[in-house]
Amino acid sequence: MNPQVESAAPAPVPASVSGSAPEVSPQQAGPEASAPRSPLLSVRDLGISYGASKRNPKLVVEGVTFDIFPGETLGLVGESGSGKSTTGRAVLRLLDVAAGSIAFDGVDITSFGRSTPLSYRRDVQAVFQDPSMSLNPRQPVHMALTAALKRHGIGDAASRRAKVHEAFDLVGLQAAHLNRYPAELSGGQQQRVAIARALVLDPKLVICDEAVSALDLSTQSQIINLLSDLQEELGMSYLFIAHDLGIVRHISDRIAVMRTGRLVELATAHDLFEHPQHAYTRRLLGASPAEHPEGRVERRAQRTAYAKLHAEGLIEP
Numbered sequence: 001m002n003p004q005v006e007s008a009a010p011a012p013v014p015a016s017v018s019g020s021a022p023e024v025s026p027q028q029a030g031p032e033a034s035a036p037r038s039p040l041l042s043v044r045d046l047g048i049s050y051g052a053s054k055r056n057p058k059l060v061v062e063g064v065t066f067d068i069f070p071g072e073t074l075g076l077v078g079e080s081g082s083g084k085s086t087t088g089r090a091v092l093r094l095l096d097v098a099a100g101s102i103a104f105d106g107v108d109i110t111s112f113g114r115s116t117p118l119s120y121r122r123d124v125q126a127v128f129q130d131p132s133m134s135l136n137p138r139q140p141v142h143m144a145l146t147a148a149l150k151r152h153g154i155g156d157a158a159s160r161r162a163k164v165h166e167a168f169d170l171v172g173l174q175a176a177h178l179n180r181y182p183a184e185l186s187g188g189q190q191q192r193v194a195i196a197r198a199l200v201l202d203p204k205l206v207i208c209d210e211a212v213s214a215l216d217l218s219t220q221s222q223i224i225n226l227l228s229d230l231q232e233e234l235g236m237s238y239l240f241i242a243h244d245l246g247i248v249r250h251i252s253d254r255i256a257v258m259r260t261g262r263l264v265e266l267a268t269a270h271d272l273f274e275h276p277q278h279a280y281t282r283r284l285l286g287a288s289p290a291e292h293p294e295g296r297v298e299r300r301a302q303r304t305a306y307a308k309l310h311a312e313g314l315i316e317p
């Protein structure tokens, strides 16, 4: 966990947070106590609808407002179906937004419509739940990274090879793993490849959507520690989406709580766990992780399908 958390003091609350998301606590502490910094990502009044039509404008995400600061991890929690992944996919521009804006480095990227700038696609990377679904089973794993570099027009063959080696090294994989096929690696090693694929593009923000949920407990903690170490070394931000509150608490500076498509509370990790303000947060903290309603499996399948398409560069919003 970033050591900034415990000492964090409230940062200025943007007018649109309190104005457009009245359910959110005004205790929207930023990661820095003094000198306010500009957010890396500013999501304002986000509204998302699947299969939007004028006759059926039902929003599954509504009025969602939050910032992510450079080097910060924002955890996003909530029960199954509350809209966490939908929010993450909107930030990744895999989904159109029905309302609101998403600004990155001060630029409203929703204003570009479907032609999201390539620089944004490079700066914002994702690590999804099931690495076996997002790696091509017919290719040695190094090709996932090489393909990402090629897609972004980065380097020549020699410098790409060097970058791929460097990324593998960063995530604790060895050169011997480069030519393995996904099925020849463990789940944890596959997830390291997925992390390396994100990192090889030097992202500023990584969306981790249930990135450790499919792993066994000891591998989960290895990957969480790896993500923390990488953040300390490289300084990127994370949007960390998960249903396991223990993990989210461990890795997050601040945590946002979603309920039925809306943010109900946003606070430092410490404050959220020690002094939860919203009744729903208190209920969530008291709930067993096993209490996920049905429907989770189906949505997981949808999401891994998304992950695969996205990883192969086949999805353009």
Ligand SMILES: Nc1ncnc2c1ncn2[C@@H]1O[C@H](COP(=O)(O)OP(=O)(O)OP(=O)(O)O)[C@@H](O)[C@H]1O
Pocket: 050, 060, 078, 079, 080, 081, 082, 083, 084, 085, 086, 087, 243, 295, 296, 299, 300, 302
């Ligand atoms: N592809 C889709 N088409 C239609 N509705 C969808 C689709 N994906 C998600 N939804 C709906 O959007 C709402 C939010 O789903 P989302 O997957 O974002 O929730 P979540 O909080 O990430 O849940 P989980 O933790 O189970 O993944 C749910 O009501 C869900 O049924």
